[in-house]
Amino acid sequence: MKSVLVLEDGTYYPGLGFGAGGETIGEVVFNTSMTGYQEIITDPSYRGQIVTMTYPLIGNSGFNEEDSESDSAHVQGFIVKEICDHPNNWRCSIGGDEYFKMHNIIGLKGIDTRALVRHICSNGSMFGIISTECGNVDVLLDRLRDGMQKRRSLVMEVTAKEPVRIKGQGKRISLLDLGVKKTLTKLLRRYDCDIHILPASSTYEDVLACSPDGVIISGGPGDPRELGEQRLLLEKLMGEMPILGIGLGHQLLGLALGGTVFKLKYGHHGANLPVKDLTTGKCYITSQSHNYALDADMADGVEITRINVNDNTVEGFRHGKLSVTGVQYCPGPADHPQDSACVLEDFLKAL
Template sequence: MQSYKQARLLLEDGTLFTGRAFGADGQSTGEVVFNTGITGYQEVISDPSYCGQIVTMTYPLVGNYGITRDDFESIRPFIHGFAVRRYEPIPSNWRAQYTLDQMLKEYGILGISDIDTRMLTRILRHHGTMKGILTTASAPVEELKEMLADSPLMRDQVARTSTKSVFSSPGDGERIVLIDYGAKSGILRELTKRGCDVVVVPHDTTAEEIRRLDPDGIQLSNGPGDPKDVPHAVQVLNELLGEYPMFGICLGHQLFALASGADTVKLKFGHRGGNHPVKELATNRCYITSQNHGYTVCEDSIAGTDLIVTHINNNDKTIEGLRHAKYPAFSVQYHPEAAPGPFDSSYLFDEFLDMIRDHRNNNPKAPRQAEISAALKGER
């Protein structure tokens, strides 16, 4: 007699995986993807870019160091399921505050363990990512197939993960408007570490509302889903391009490309992990990067735009970095703020601030109203 609750993962091609359940009970559907990271399962689960996805970890042991409050990349996780080879219920780590099972239960996320994640990953690599249904219920397989066929993948992930209101993280340095398309905490951490005065705004903030914040630069965050599902963001960036220095990351990189006239396309199985080699074309230097994306900028679409390719992926030669030839704006497909992960690319935030200062020196503008008011108060 089994002493554990059963969970099943059914793919849309009919492949069925049966294993042990952990986390919440119930049923959920989503796009099944895989991540090749050896560590960082908490950061993966709490990365908003995984919104609506069932995430498979290729590393065979998960849960062994538990969960700690300080390592979240967002306020709450948005994944729809978590699949692992072996789940360790008793963590061994002095920082652990609770278990992975407890966290998944808290947020209503299903987990499945004791399945062949190597086989699952090989299927996804061969056929591409596909829909799946994860359940702890005892419904017949044919019924699960019908439910899976009738469950479309979500298209509003950015709206689900973006902040609903403006908030700020004050600093004495440059004022950066961070447009939140599903931003990881690491981006805000890197900016505030450099003394920036950061104002975080929702994904649907208008160009005029951003102008009223009088930024020195605009940071375009990462986020989930297809960049073409947020056309309003492309329009806003098109209006602001050239007015303010911009730096785009991941989804922000794709939106920057679309706003500049390029195109994007869905990858077969995406790039997700902490060990992806990226070559900087200007120096031929290779950086090891953390990545999480299912779409890429089409190389053929760059011709006829003012975009210059700055980085490529050494594995499949897809575009990993862009720079605008006329305006102070650049972007990368990977995550320079990644934690855990390589720190090779954190210098890009410094380059962003240098670009802002160069732009300001070449294009002086009137003092901010707040600075004028403070000066007037001081004179009194």
């Protein structure tokens, strides 16, 4: 079936649809990973976004029941140069087109993804609409502008609806779920942690009721400046117990410490982003999915510990007096070697 992507600046890319039919509106971003497409599609951080894969062939190993980062798909739409019609892998349980239909994801293939990515790099990320129902660009632009006016609470869409406990004999962790990935809980289980996953709406009393040794604030979708209640919660918790912020949680911790955030031109989305640890001089290859970053001008007492090698943005910090640490990337993601998992290990050892 014919399909088209129309961006908010009027640029359009005709192609072919796959997966579900219909229309979808979201912020168009690109991901530079060569592998890990199933993890990307099920990553809550991509809620509300249409993801473009820069690698030209996607889906050659199909989909399985083990590699998802959550229990559902979260991308608003999915754009590829080519989708593999005949996947081949011993773990493959379902093919690409069937998977996208099952999860009601609207896909677009057959466009020049290089041209789209260059356009986003030059002009910044922007909203777009994919449609298999209408080919009139002017009509789709009107629908897109109407859709962009609708406000969504992305974190509340992906957070746990009620507390969940994963029992363990090790350190007791309160995990505030802003869009937690299964990779994080798997890593905590590796250290036999007693994990209490709490909804994003949890209160100060809810956190303390778990009697945690430490608190972890997960990654998630959207703009941290819109999470006023969660920021106030962190302000109350700081000084009470050790806190580690990851991804969106890292940005939220920075705001709670008096910092500011800004929107990146086209974000950091991929499994191959280099981060330098300023305390050791080591460089890690990390997995990231965010459109916002902390400003380097942090509050007094806050030390920047990690920076992005590509653009020198803040990738990590720690407070000199409070036991508060943040990292922008996901420690030890599933789709590449676990060389960045030391962040979590160091936090747990310090409890």
